[in-house]
Amino acid sequence: MKKSTIYEIVIYIYVGWIIICSGSQYFRNFNSGSTFLVLLLLAGITFFLNGKVTKSNIIVFMSICLLLIIHTVITYEQKIGDNAVILLITLVALLVLCSNVSLEKYKKYFISFMLIEAIVSLICFCVCWFYSPSVLPGYSEVFINYTNGYNIVYLTPYYTIGWLSTAGFFYRNAGIFWEPGAHAIYLNIALLFFLNIVDLKKSTFTDKVKLVVLVGGILSTLSTTGYFTLVLSFIYYTTKSKKLKDMRRNIIIIIITLSFLIITALYGDVFDKIIYRRGSFGTRYIDTVQGMKVAFSKWVFGYGFFNNNKIVGALNHVGITNISNGLIELMIQIGIPLVLLYVYAFHRGVKRVFMTNNLGCFILDVIFLIFYSSEAITMYPVFLCFFFFLSKCTGRTTITSS
Structure with a gap:
C-alpha cells in the first residue's frame, strides 16, 4: 500500500x-x-x-x-x-x-464520519424501538454511583441506548453521544459543513441521500435545540448566494423552514417548555440564571479551570448539580474577560472555516451560541479546532521534521 x-x-x-x-x-x-x-x-x-x-x-x-x-x-x-x-x-x-x-478535507471527512455514525445510529434506534436493546452486539450496563444514589447507563461502543433515570431506552436517537441533544449538535455541524460545500441546485443523487440521512438523523433525536438549529442551518444556506434569481428559492426555503419550526413548536410542547420553564428548557433556564450568579461572584478570574471541587460546591449552593450551559460553565471556570476573548477568537474561527459573508457568519454565531447554551462542550476537540488554522486557509511557513 x-x-x-x-x-x-x-x-x-x-x-x-x-x-x-x-x-x-x-x-x-x-x-x-x-x-x-x-x-x-x-x-x-x-x-x-x-x-x-x-x-x-x-x-x-x-x-x-x-x-x-x-x-x-x-x-x-x-x-x-x-x-x-x-x-x-x-x-x-x-x-x-x-x-x-x-x-x-477536514469538512469532507467530518461529514463522511457523521454520515456513517448517523446510519448506524438509525439502525440501532430502530432495533431498540421495535425489538430489544440487549440484542445489540457489545451491549453493556455501566453503574454510576452518586452521593445520594446511583444511575445506570445502557450502551454499546457505537450506540448509547439510555439511562436508568430516563426509564431505560431514550426513545430518542443519542447515537454515540451521551444524550440525544448532543447527538443533534454534531449532526448539525456536519449538516452545516455539507451546506457550506454543496450547491443544492447542482447536487447529485448521492448528495441528496447524504442530506436526507443527516436531516433524518437530526429529526430522530427529537431535540428541540436540534430542530431550532436545523432551521437556522437552512436559513444560513440561503445567505450563500448573492444572485437575485436565487431570491425566490431562498424565500421558499425560509418559509418552509419557519413553517417546520412553528409546527414543531405547536406539537412538540416547545411553547409549554418556554412559558412554564419545564423540561429541558426549565433545566437550562435555571442553569443559566443561577449559573450567572456564580459566574459574577468571581467574574475576573473565575473559580479556576481545574478547581473542580470548588466549582461543584458553588454550583450545588445555588441548586445546580450538573450545569448544562457550557458558556456559563466556562465563565465560572476562567472568568468573564477570558470568555469574551474565547468568543471573539471562536467567531474569527467560524468566519475562517465557513468563509461566509457577515449575515451568514451572524447566523452561524447564533447557531453555535445555542449549542454552547445547551451543552457543556466549549473545551471539546471539535470546538477547539476552530481556534487553529487548517492548512490551505492562508499561506504560511511550516516547520518540517528532518
Missing part, C-alpha cells in the same frame, strides 16, 4: 477520533484514558508520516497553554487532575491535525 494511501486513511481515522473524543459516551466518558492515548498516537503517526506543523498553529497552541498556565497559577487551590492531561493531549492533537489536513 502506498504511503499516501496510508496517510489518507490515518487522517480519516484522526478526524473521526476527534469527534469520538468530543462526546462518545463509551469512549470519552467511560474510557477517557485509553481514548486520548489513541488520539495522541494518531498525532504521532501523522507527524511521522508528514512531519509538518505550521507556525500559526504553534502560536495558537502556545498562546492557549500560556493563558491556561498563568490563569492556573493565579487561581490554583487544589491538585490538578487528569483533565489537565486530557486538555494538553487535545491541544497537541489539534496542533498536528490542523497543520496536516486541508480545510476542505
Whole structure:
C-alpha cells in the first residue's frame, strides 16, 4: 500500500477520533484514558508520516497553554487532575491535525464520519424501538454511583441506548453521544459543513441521500435545540448566494423552514417548555440564571479551570448539580474577560472555516451560541479546532521534521 494511501486513511481515522473524543459516551466518558492515548498516537503517526506543523498553529497552541498556565497559577487551590492531561493531549492533537489536513478535507471527512455514525445510529434506534436493546452486539450496563444514589447507563461502543433515570431506552436517537441533544449538535455541524460545500441546485443523487440521512438523523433525536438549529442551518444556506434569481428559492426555503419550526413548536410542547420553564428548557433556564450568579461572584478570574471541587460546591449552593450551559460553565471556570476573548477568537474561527459573508457568519454565531447554551462542550476537540488554522486557509511557513 502506498504511503499516501496510508496517510489518507490515518487522517480519516484522526478526524473521526476527534469527534469520538468530543462526546462518545463509551469512549470519552467511560474510557477517557485509553481514548486520548489513541488520539495522541494518531498525532504521532501523522507527524511521522508528514512531519509538518505550521507556525500559526504553534502560536495558537502556545498562546492557549500560556493563558491556561498563568490563569492556573493565579487561581490554583487544589491538585490538578487528569483533565489537565486530557486538555494538553487535545491541544497537541489539534496542533498536528490542523497543520496536516486541508480545510476542505477536514469538512469532507467530518461529514463522511457523521454520515456513517448517523446510519448506524438509525439502525440501532430502530432495533431498540421495535425489538430489544440487549440484542445489540457489545451491549453493556455501566453503574454510576452518586452521593445520594446511583444511575445506570445502557450502551454499546457505537450506540448509547439510555439511562436508568430516563426509564431505560431514550426513545430518542443519542447515537454515540451521551444524550440525544448532543447527538443533534454534531449532526448539525456536519449538516452545516455539507451546506457550506454543496450547491443544492447542482447536487447529485448521492448528495441528496447524504442530506436526507443527516436531516433524518437530526429529526430522530427529537431535540428541540436540534430542530431550532436545523432551521437556522437552512436559513444560513440561503445567505450563500448573492444572485437575485436565487431570491425566490431562498424565500421558499425560509418559509418552509419557519413553517417546520412553528409546527414543531405547536406539537412538540416547545411553547409549554418556554412559558412554564419545564423540561429541558426549565433545566437550562435555571442553569443559566443561577449559573450567572456564580459566574459574577468571581467574574475576573473565575473559580479556576481545574478547581473542580470548588466549582461543584458553588454550583450545588445555588441548586445546580450538573450545569448544562457550557458558556456559563466556562465563565465560572476562567472568568468573564477570558470568555469574551474565547468568543471573539471562536467567531474569527467560524468566519475562517465557513468563509461566509457577515449575515451568514451572524447566523452561524447564533447557531453555535445555542449549542454552547445547551451543552457543556466549549473545551471539546471539535470546538477547539476552530481556534487553529487548517492548512490551505492562508499561506504560511511550516516547520518540517528532518
